[in-house]
Each structure stands twice: as C-alpha cells, then as structure tokens.
Amino acid sequence: MTPGTVLLDAGGVGLLLGVGRSSVYALHAREALPAPIRVGRGKRWARAEIEAWVLHGAPSRAVWARLWPKVRKEVMRR
Numbered sequence: 001m002t003p004g005t006v007l008l009d010a011g012g013v014g015l016l017l018g019v020g021r022s023s024v025y026a027l028h029a030r031e032a033l034p035a036p037i038r039v040g041r042g043k044r045w046a047r048a049e050i051e052a053w054v055l056h057g058a059p060s061r062a063v064w065a066r067l068w069p070k071v072r073k074e075v076m077r078r
Contacts, residue, residue: 007044
C-alpha cells in the first residue's frame, strides 16, 4: 500500500460494483473479490485494486493474486 491509497469499506466497494453491502460480503466469502486489508476489526479494499480487478475481468481471488503484482506496477505508474 502506498501513501494516499484510498481504502473502501464494503459499502464503498458495493457502490463501485453496483451491488449492496451484503453482496460484497457474499462475494468475499466465496473468494470472488480480491483479498481485503484488515483495519482493526474491519475489512477494507484498496480502490485502485478493485478498479483494476474489474478492468481485468473480475477474476477469482486465486487468479487475481497471481495477476495483481504485475498489474500493481501498471497502476503505480499512473
């Protein structure tokens, strides 16, 4: 994570994806979303990662874990 990284809660991710908060948690439970960052007792997702994940076809968490290191370099260049 870099300085200035915007972190979203489930409601914020839901707004980006066009779904409700409970749907975000359901996607998380099915490992269909990128892994969240633990902040205290809560979960947060980096906005840039969620946007990149969508642009790359919303792959499963396992596939995304392999893609994200390469994609992150592209995102950081912007």
